[in-house]
Amino acid sequence: MGDVNRLDAWLCDLFCCPDVNDFCMALVAMVCWEIWKARCSFVFENLSPGPVLVGDKALSLFNEFWMANGWFLDNAVIFSGVNEVQVANWFL
Numbered sequence: 001m002g003d004v005n006r007l008d009a010w011l012c013d014l015f016c017c018p019d020v021n022d023f024c025m026a027l028v029a030m031v032c033w034e035i036w037k038a039r040c041s042f043v044f045e046n047l048s049p050g051p052v053l054v055g056d057k058a059l060s061l062f063n064e065f066w067m068a069n070g071w072f073l074d075n076a077v078i079f080s081g082v083n084e085v086q087v088a089n090w091f092l
Contacts, residue, residue, distance in 0.1 A: 030061045034061065038054045
């Protein structure tokens with residue numbers, strides 16, 4: 001993938017690469033999503049979540065997404081640092 005100075009160029013190269021599977025793409029997407037949410041929390045709510053918390057949330061979200069779709073790859077969704085999958089509950 002060479003030298004990349006911009007995130008959008010790196011993501012484009014990554015997602016267009018035929019060697020990258022759905023597992024990797026989903027994980028990268030979840031990490032980017034949680035970084036974006038943390039950035040928004042910082043800008044709009046003056047909250048500063050640490051990088052470990054952001055990483056744990058991304059892995060938890062990834063586990064939930066992967067298992068909700070019934071995609072299991074020989075325990076590939078089990079990561080150290082993630083104790084359990086937290087399911088979101090919606091209330092009105």
